[in-house]
Amino acid sequence: MYRPDEAGKQGASQPAREQRAPVERGSLLDLLSSDLHEAKSGADGSATDRPAEVQHQSRDIPKASPHPADLVPPVSRAAGAPRDSYFPGLSGLSRIGVDDIIGWLRDGLIWIVLALVLCVGAALAYAMTATPRYTVYTDIVVDPSNLNVVSDDVFTTNPQRDAQLLEVESKLRILTSRNVLSRVITQMRLTEDPEFVKPSAFSSLKNLFSTKAEQQAGNELAAMRALSERVEARREERSFVVVMKVWSEEPAKAVTLSDAIVAAFEQELFQSAAESAGRVAQSLNARLDELRHNVTESERAVEDFRRKNGLQSTNDGQLVSNQLSNELNTQVLDAQQRFIQADTRYRQMNDAITQGRTASASEFESVNMTNLREQYNVLQQQIASMQRTYGERHPRLVNARSERANLESAMADEARRILDRAKADMDREQQAFSALRAKASDEKSNVFSDNEAQVQLRDLERDARAKAAIYETHLARAQQITERQQIDTTNVRVISRALPPNARSWPPRTVVLVAGGGFLGTILGISLALALGLWRYIRRPQPLAP
Template identity: 25%
Template sequence: MAGPLPAIDRELSSESPLLAPLRLFWLHRWILLAFTVLGGVIGLGYCLIESPSYRASASLLIEPKDADVVKIDKVYDPSSVVREYHRTQYELLQSRELIDSVVTKLQLAKHPLYVEKYKPGPEGPTRQRWRDRMLQHVQDWVPFLYDGLNLAALRSRGETLTEALLDDLRIDPVPNSYMVKVVFDSEDAALAATVANAIVDQYLSRERAARTGLGYEAADLLTQRVEESRKALQDSEKALQAFLEKEDLINVGGVRSLVEDEITERTRRLREAQAQREQLANVYGRIKAAGENVEALQDIPTIQQDPLVQSTKGAYLAAKEDLDQIAPRYGDKHPTRQAAKARYDAAARAYFTQLRIASQGIRNNYELATKTAGDLQSQVYQSTGRIQNLDRKDYQLKVLQRDVDTNRELYETFLKRFKETQATADLELGNARIIDRAVPPLKAHWPKPLLICAGAVLLGLILGAALVLVREALDNTVGNAEQLEELAGVPVLCSLPHVTGREQSLEKLSRLEVDDPKSIYAEGVRTLRTSILLNDREGQRMRKLMICSSLPAEGKTTISSNLAAVLAERERVLLVDADLRRPRIGALFGISPLRPGLAQLLAGETTLEEAVTSSDIAGIDLLPAGGARDNPQVMLASDRFFALIDELAKRYDRVVFDTAPCQLVSDALLFAKHMDGVILVARSGSTARKVLASTARRLRNAEAPLIGAVLNDLDLRRGAGYEGSYHYRYGYYG
């Protein structure tokens, strides 16, 4: 049998991890090119149909507030206050209320850019009505998508001119400074600058208005809150004191510890009682089942361990032994036998009485343990109830204490803030001012054709590469000779290339070695012949060869016929169609389906000379299937067929058997062990890896002499680097 590939062959057939994806992408280069071109076309189309957008920005300086001289921590660490202050101002700059005032001040609803898009109607703005119609269509046609994406929430949100302006507005803080840029995008360059300036003006105006009278309002509000928090503190303290007096609570924790110790002790005793009850449960059940049956009580080991039972049992056994020895020598009325019988009866009564006493003692112990466990369980429940009651009181006490602490903290906080507000009311100053006003931009900010097209092309290339990689990852078929060798567990005898064009018909493929002997396919078949010849041993020639596959359409029939053709160049060969379910050999060689063949030969309806016929290829005789039969397995598993195999091997140098697929039926497995060599055929890109491994395992279980495998229909562009390049180079010389 041929061994595995030599180390040098494995090294040459392996491929660099960096070259493998490159070769894969080159193989699917048209997919990558199509996605790349499509991305570029989409990007270019977007640039052509997208309306230009202009961007204007106004610069605003928002200095931090003066440090709070009352709070010492704010004087030494003002950074957190500054960050919070600036974030607040950024949110105010893009608040809905401010944008509403800008829309009203500039009368944007009458601007030509917005008048058509947001023209009021019976159901809202025009843009909203269009969106609602589209969402309604989605709900009618694909309701699962409507519900899955929660489009109802989007539909319920009205889209107004204010929201449109918020979408076009952006607040950009300048890093490492107190500067902030108010940026606005619009299809009208002049309008972009006008809106940006109006937002800044409205913000400053609102800041000045909000600052006026703020100190007095804060002082009045804090005065009211101080009084309310003082009253709440007093009420919570009174409630706490009333609860302590009502429940007569001094130390809940100490009482709870005592009850916990009591529960622990009772739980320990409960476990001991339960353990004793469980130990006696089985014996008690057997005693209860035995009842008054003394014979059954003797079979209980626990009773037999009782000392009194053991002593009476010894006397009983001794009396029984004496009686058994005397009984054969004396009659029933002999004084010696009667005395022995009296001693035996007395010992038996004592023994059986002690058995009953011991069983009753075990019964009493079990019932006592059961009662003790029940009492202790009830006591544990009562103690647990006391713990829960104490926990409820402790919880209420903590709730009341927490209310007191919270109210005291609130009171102290409001009092402190009240004094701070009075001391620092005059220090609150506005620190925002305009640095640069927005001017109309001279060129559009968006779209950027070069950037968009480059990004679209790159995205198309990435999507194409992802598609290629996903397809490759999802491919679970045998792709190359290394995979086939690993899954089948035998060496690959040859790899046959994919045949295209005029040679694809089954009739032409079956005799391709004869019609085109210089083709790569024909050279592969001759390589297979060489592998078979190398497996021959002196005195043990491989005369009986079986070609099998996992599933149909994997090429075993064409390989069988071409292998028979190359073997016939130097030997006398018989090609046998052993597929009695779907025979193909006869049709490929133009033999009438009415001609008797293997099926009639096994049925005894014809002779071997009448079933075998010659072919138009020199050196090849054919034994067709002779038509499909209802019981092919019975025929192929018969002694007649096994004898026929040996007879054919004597008449011919080589006998090639074309068989049925091994995964669909077990016909080939029935006689595989009678072969000299079995060759497993797998189709590249078609045979699943799990199916191939299962077929190889089934052949080994059937004791088939599996000598190797053939990889058929290999795409030379996808083969491993060494193997593929070899076939390409050979093609030039062929």
């Protein structure tokens, strides 16, 4: 059986030169590699050659604490170099057991207790001094489709779901943008709130060398940074619901901040849409001046051309020359009809006079002719009666026949006067017909020239109408968009408003912090005790194997 005194005797019997062999000192890596090589060699060779009883006793050597004189540094079998004097226990790392670990924990109990106390105290101090945080949540439905107030709105709606999700993500980015946060800072005066603008040690000195504008800008920047760190928003998967999280040091202030951010978000969306519509209206108004000028020039060109060519239009859009030509044609037809009637009457009267039918012809119509015919008819009856009564040579019959001849002569004279008057009427109608026909012929040539000019006039009118239609469309659109600026069509709804929290979100409760500190202190203490025990183990010399 192996004993420490036998190891001492064996060590004493070795030659003095071998015991006093110089130790080659090199780098730490050389020492570690040498010791590990010796430990492997000892585990493969000498350890396997020794009996189990000797090996068991050798594992108990560190607990026996032999005399330093009996211990000899291990010698490397590979290179013949002495064992490292700094970490002589590296070769025995494989022999560490549960008893060694329990011993190290027992020896480092004071460190465990000290770490536990320190961590628990630190956790308790942090729980008592840490600034509390109160977090509130607000659920907002951000519909990508705006309200359809007008049929032809400025902004189009994309029905594709990917585009709608991109629209919601864009509005989600607006929710936490600087424009929205700036509105909240201005509305709630966060630049004057010490929670958001914390005074520094050199703030008073810095204010002496800076202007009021620079101080205000610095406070706004500090408030912006503080507020942006307290606001967070995310979109729920497979939905258009956005959850906004806001925390503050006071529960009521957290709720107020959340409501103010939502209101500023809605105002920002409305202002963004209004500014976009305003830019479109401004562009249209700038274009309207040019369109108005073009319409005026086109209409002036139409009127100048009409005046130059003497083209006059009626209420129904027809040229006066065409209407006058049509009326002249009608008058010519009427005059021709009257001339034909007058010529026919004249010819009939002339034939009646030639044939001696003056007394019976119906063409001779006048008051005097009617009286003469009545007298002639009465006288003719008297003559017939006297012929039957008195005979052919009776003086009264002779006188009656003389009166009849006078009446016939008077009727002939009256017929010639009526014939002359009919001839005068025929000549007058003929002259009127000729004049109207000549005038109609002249007007017809004017109509042809006016029709040729009207072709160019219609082209000018079409151009003027097209420009006027474009101008009226742009004018109506500009007025509609101007009114659209005053309408809020953003479809954003708050479905769950922020409520005051019952407890703080950070730091955790004191009990949780103390429990966590105790657990962390225990882990740190155990780790420290094990590390110190391992350090002492690898620094302690190891006995040589027999």
